Amino acid sequence: MLRQGLYVVRGLYRDGLKLIRLAGQQSFNRAHLPASYCHQPIGVRALTMSSWPFSSKPRDYSLPNESWSPEMQKLYDHYNALCEVEEEGEKKRGAWWRLPSYNRTLKYATGGRCLSKLLQAKARLFTRNIEEPGAGFEYVVFLNKPEKSCVCVFQAGHLLEGPPGHVHGGAIATMIDSVTGTLATYLSGPVMTANLNMNYRSPIPLGSVVLVHCALEKVEGRKTFISCRVTSSDRAKLHTDATGLFLTINVGHLFGA
Numbered sequence: 001m002l003r004q005g006l007y008v009v010r011g012l013y014r015d016g017l018k019l020i021r022l023a024g025q026q027s028f029n030r031a032h033l034p035a036s037y038c039h040q041p042i043g044v045r046a047l048t049m050s051s052w053p054f055s056s057k058p059r060d061y062s063l064p065n066e067s068w069s070p071e072m073q074k075l076y077d078h079y080n081a082l083c084e085v086e087e088e089g090e091k092k093r094g095a096w097w098r099l100p101s102y103n104r105t106l107k108y109a110t111g112g113r114c115l116s117k118l119l120q121a122k123a124r125l126f127t128r129n130i131e132e133p134g135a136g137f138e139y140v141v142f143l144n145k146p147e148k149s150c151v152c153v154f155q156a157g158h159l160l161e162g163p164p165g166h167v168h169g170g171a172i173a174t175m176i177d178s179v180t181g182t183l184a185t186y187l188s189g190p191v192m193t194a195n196l197n198m199n200y201r202s203p204i205p206l207g208s209v210v211l212v213h214c215a216l217e218k219v220e221g222r223k224t225f226i227s228c229r230v231t232s233s234d235r236a237k238l239h240t241d242a243t244g245l246f247l248t249i250n251v252g253h254l255f256g257a
């Protein structure tokens with residue numbers, strides 16, 4: 001059982017990273033896809049590629065929904081447009097890649113469906129467990145592979161209140177942990193947060209849209225250092241700055257090995 005679990009989790013990370021790298025390849029273009037995919041937006045195509053390692057079509061929480069404000073949609077459209085560039089009349093992958101997001105990645109990984117029932121079957125990703133659109137964390141992460149950075153467009157819902165009318169510091173920390181952790185995972189493979197250091201500079205109004213910018217600072221052995229800034233959507237106002245330290249782990253660490 002433990003061995004099976006390790007096998008699936010290792011495969012999950014490998015498949016996830018493989019997918020990200022595959023999708024980031026500059027040679028990727030429409031010619032490699034069945035004709036039926038070509039009319040779909042790029043995010044949908046990424047989900048339906050034959051090399052997609054997940055067994056069924058799960059809900060992708062990073063796609064727009066009716067709760068998104070015009071500001072959120074505008075920023076999504078801006079970064080999404082950077083995911084595809086036109087070169088010599090041909091559409092190609094750009095430097096940016098939209099990361100899909102699920103409420104239980106394990107469930108949709110090859111061979112993971114059964115394991116997801118056995119291992120904490122009710123477990124759901126903390127940031128994706130509020131079903132009502134717009135009530136909690138609405139966000140989408142765009143990765144910039146060459147720059148080893150990412151940006152997250154985040155709209156904070158009314159269930160994330162801390163000080164009246166403003167976002168709870170723990171919810172802000174959650175987003176920072178999630179986005180820095182995602183970048184560290186992409187760059188270094190399986191990691192866990194060892195240290196997060198946060199400075200809250202100005203409050204974030206509930207319902208507003210902010211940008212969470214993360215960048216790689218350095219890698220030293222098993223340690224990946226990421227810096228992070230949360231700003232207003234026009235980047236003019238700094239809300240929070242942070243640093244994170246992530247330690248590469250053997251997946252056995254997740255099973256108490």
Ligand SMILES: CCCCCCCCCCCCCC(=O)SCCNC(=O)CCNC(=O)[C@H](O)C(C)(C)COP(=O)(O)OP(=O)(O)OC[C@H]1O[C@@H](n2cnc3c(N)ncnc32)[C@H](O)[C@@H]1OP(=O)(O)O
Pocket residue numbers: 013016017020177178179181182185186191192193194195223245247248249
């Ligand atoms: C492609 C797939 C995409 C996936 C997307 C995912 C989306 C979701 C993203 C969600 C993301 C959510 C993410 C989450 O929420 S992760 C959940 C929150 N984090 C944890 O629960 C981690 C708990 N801690 C541990 O498990 C261990 O302590 C770890 C694994 C971190 C290290 O234990 P390990 O036994 O392995 O290492 P070591 O103790 O021998 O230390 C090794 C080195 O590290 C240095 N060190 C250690 N700790 C600290 C510290 N605090 N500050 C400064 N330095 C520290 C230490 O001095 C030493 O340095 P040196 O002497 O060698 O120089």
